[in-house]
Amino acid sequence: MKDRKKNITLALAGNPNAGKTTIFNALTGARQHVGNYPGVTVERKEGDAEYQGRSIHVIDLPGTYSLSAYSPDELVARRALLDEDLDVVVQVVDAGNLERNLYLSVQLMAMKIPLILAFNMMDEVKKRGIKIDVGHLETLLGLPIVPTVGYREEGVDRLLDKVMEIADEGAPPSADVRFGAELDRSVESIQREIEKGGKQGKYDPRWLAIKLLEGDGEMVDFMGDAGEVAVLEKAHAEQERVRMLIGDDPEILLADARYGFVHGAVSEAVSLTVEGRRTLTDKVDTVLANRVLGLPIFLFFMWLTFEATFTLGAPLMDLIDSAFSALGGTVAAALPGGMLSSLLVDGAIAGVGGVMVFLPNIVILFLMVSIMEDSGYMARAAFIVDRVMHLVGLHGKSFIPMFLGFGCNVPAIMGARILENERDRITTVLVCPFISCSARLPVYVLLAGAFFPPARAGNVVFSLYILGVVVAMVMAKLLRTYVVKGPPTPFVMELPPYRVPTLKSVALHMWERAWMYTKKAGTIILAMSLVVWFLSNFPRQTRYSPEIEKALAEAGGLESAPEEVKLAAQREKMENSYAGTIGRGIAAVLEPAGLGDWKVGVSLFAGFAAKEIVVSTMSTLYSLGESGGEKGDLRAVLRADPFFSPLRAYAMMVFVLLYAPCMATVAVTYRELGSWKWAALMLVSTTTAAYLASAAVWWGGKLLGLS
Amino acid sequence: METTMPLSEMPVGGAAEIKKIGAIGEIKKRLIEMGVVPGARLEVERVAPLGDPIEIYIMGYHLSVRRSEADGIEVKPLEK
DSSP states (O other): OOOOOSEEEEEEEEOTTSSHHHHHHHHHTTOEEEEEOTTSOOEEEEEEEEETTEEEEEEEOOOOSOOSSOSHHHHHHHHHHHHSOOSEEEEEEEGGGHHHHHHHHHHHHHTTOOEEEEEEOHHHHHHTTEEEOHHHHHHHHTOOEEEOBGGGTBTHHHHHHHHHHHHHHOOOOOOOOOOOHHHHHHHHHHHHHHHHHTOOTTSOHHHHHHHHHHTOHHHHHHHHHTTOHHHHHHHHHHHHHHHHHHSSOHHHHHHHHHHHHHHHHHHHHEEESSOOOSOHHHHHHHHHTOTTTHHHHHHHHHHHHHHIIIIIHHHHHHHHHHHHHHHHHHHHHHSOSSHHHHIIIIIIIHHHHHHHTTHHHHHHHHHHHHHHHHHTHHHHHHHHHHHHHHHTTOOGGGHHHHHHTTTOHHHHHHHGGGOOSHHHHHHHHHHGGGSOOGGGHHHHHHHHHHHSOHHHHHHHHHHHHHHHHHHHHHHHHHIIIIISOSOOOOOOEEEOOOOOOOHHHHHHHHHHHHHHIIIIIHHHHHHHHHHHHHHHHOSOOOOOOHHHHHHHHHHTSSTTSOHHHHHHHHHHHHHHSHHHHHHHHHHHHHGGGTOOOHHHHHHHHHTTTOTTHHHHHHHHHHOTTSSSOOHHHHHHHHHHOTTOOHHHHHHHHHHHHHSOOOHHHHHHHHHHHSOHHHHHHHHHHHHHHHHHHHHHHHHHHHHTTOO | OOOOEEGGGOOTTOEEEEEEEOOOHHHHHHHHHTTOOTTOEEEEEEEOTTSOSEEEEETTEEEEEOHHHHTTEEEEEEOO
């Protein structure tokens, strides 16, 4: 017996939907944490388990069908398998779908890593009348196999026993898969060349030879960097030889041969005693993916998600909102008025509070999303709407985050995680802000209510929602054509069997999301809130204009001054702050779009904190001399303002719809896409679109003789 | 000569054997890795409500592919 290692590192590999997450949760419970792999937005889940007094560190690799470095997920999984110091690799296999799952096993075997197969969902297999001769398969593959039922945690202890055994004593030699005479000859001759050079590093030479024959970019670079020109030349010559001889790419032929090997093993060890073809999944899909009913049912589920997220969330949002207001009130009362109090209350607490109110939405949203995802419905939803999304270069699944955008762009952008392909995810995130979120509605209500007759105000608002969707589609097409270029992601997607989601998995998923949101968005938001606070409060104004100073003196200070004096003072403070200067700058720039007014400029600038703030800022700025800042009055004030007209109001609504999203959205974009580059592109693309669209409205309207 | 046709032209409910994968590049490799290999049997399960993509049953699981991808898969229809 070799030395017993105290700490064991284990990686879980497997196909998507094979039950990897269930096994991971069964092994680690709540002792897990989620991060990202460096440089990519692929999630890295890790956790710890204790077994027989030894600790096992478990890494949950992304679910993949193969390890050919086709997607970022595959690349990350492969790098982890090759580069990390792993004692054991467990591949979770869906025993009900052996052939496709074992294709991955064959690739893992070739890497010569200590491998155990966990045949998961053995209960379903029995129910379907499939008999697997596990012992025989172990012999055929040369791999230890442990049957498990993940959601009941059956077989997990046996799996851990096996893990200990392999970690202590090493893995038995697994079978070398043969690819047929010609391919084997090519592999062997490349392998000899590699061994002659001796630069294979930590890689198994036969595996490396197979990869070079496939023309694997990463391994070709590796050999190139090692200066092994002879090996690369050999690989190239062998590729040509195979192409000439068999007429197809070695890459394809090797994949084909792996399936041949798997098929052989499976037909020897598996027998079907009952024809179990019409499963529950088939029956469910005759309804849910029905040619006629599929679309209405899908829309119903979307509506339900939307309703739950924003209706169930509302009371909790109010609760959090009042908690933060109370906190702000307490802090304001405890501190002497002044800079510090204002910084804490108006800057930090208001800013962070403004973002934390979305937490209930996020939690409920991810509850709904993880139920849809774990049950298998998500894949059907993508199947149903792919046609439409494909038209603009998006993926079927892009629909879900975009739809959520009608409620709030923040959860929408987080929802874009369901897209596996980076290009699809980037495009979807960047167009989400064009979908009119609920925070923009107060602005429409104010302006449409003030400048359009009640009978037409509804249509005016509706036209903005439609415009948002159209611009999102056009922008998606533009982005896919000019920025995130590349062929459309193929829609070669598994429609997994329906399953009842487990409470544990759903709960863990929600917790993960809630925590990530609180931690990351919270820290960025805090910083941005402080910046906005600084801009609105500096340079410090010690003296107001003579009239206000007089009114203040009469009232005995700002605190006891009448409401209109306070508002006037506030207005003046804003006009003279950096934010006011920015507002005037914005007004100058927006002149051609019909929005050249400094008060509009400041409101739009303040709206970057949150779009509903456009309304509260306008009420501060316009309500001078009127009693209070109520919306009803504000409408009258706006109508009386010579600057505004229905056409200008519409141009402004179009601008508010399309321009830079709120800072929470920008922060979450940075967090989700991992780069300020994309956040900056979002700011530029949205604001440019807003400028062009509102200018088109303004000048188009003037040409048509509107005002 | 055997009669083959593109998978995209198979009727719903029809069974077929894959003869040749003509699709090029990345997609071809992905298809093969997902078990869409010559010799494999498949059934066309359904068409999405909007006419694209289609769903097939192959190697014991359900797979969806767009019509443009199915165009490149040559199949020989089988009696069920």
